[in-house]
Amino acid sequence: MADDLRVTDRLVIAANQLTERFSRSSGPGGQGVNTADSRVELSFDVAGSPSLPEHLRARALERLAGRLVDGVLTVTASEHRAQLQNRAAARARLAALLRDAIAPPGPQRRATKPSRGSVERRIQSKKRRAMIKNLRREP
Structure with a gap:
């Protein structure tokens, strides 16, 4: 429950x-950048998740279509x-993406x-603009 991702008040995705x-x-x-694995890739299977009700899943799949790879959202x-x-x-970014995607x-x-x-x-205003341009022309 501690590592679960809370998207909205009602929608919680299990860890x-x-x-x-x-x-x-x-x-x-500094020097630690060469040894520490600090970059995080967080993936969530939108298409196959039992946490999302069917109508929210369809809405999320439609809105996130450009970001999904085989139904999986990665941040x-x-x-x-x-x-x-x-x-x-990464968790905050994923929650925000999902929140926006399932919003009505x-x-x-x-x-x-x-x-x-x-x-x-x-x-x-169009006539005024045309007049200004007309005055710029050579006679």
């Missing part, structure tokens, strides 16, 4: 569904020197017609 890989990071760290973190901080950063769609936009005044102002 056994997350895969962590560690490798050498290229960032700050990396290497901005900190310590592996523990990078693990926390916003209200549908209702088409509106531009007001008469706004149309007139637009045409007047």
Whole structure:
């Protein structure tokens, strides 16, 4: 329960569904950067996860389609020197991605017609701009 990933108040992903890989990071760290595996790759199988209800899974798969490889979402973190901080950063990044992906769609936009005044102002500004350009020309 301690390593579980809380995405929303209701959605918690069990730690056994997350895969962590560690490798050498290229960032700050002095001599330790050559020996410490501080870079974290955190992967989550969106397509095969039992934690996601079917309607949320479909929404997440659609919205994350460009980031998924075989239904698996992977995030990396290497901005900190310590592996523990990078693990926390990767988990926060994964939770934010999933939260945005499963969020319900916003209200549908209702088409509106531009007001008469706004149309007139637009045409007047176009005429002014054309006049300015016309004055720049050689006679």
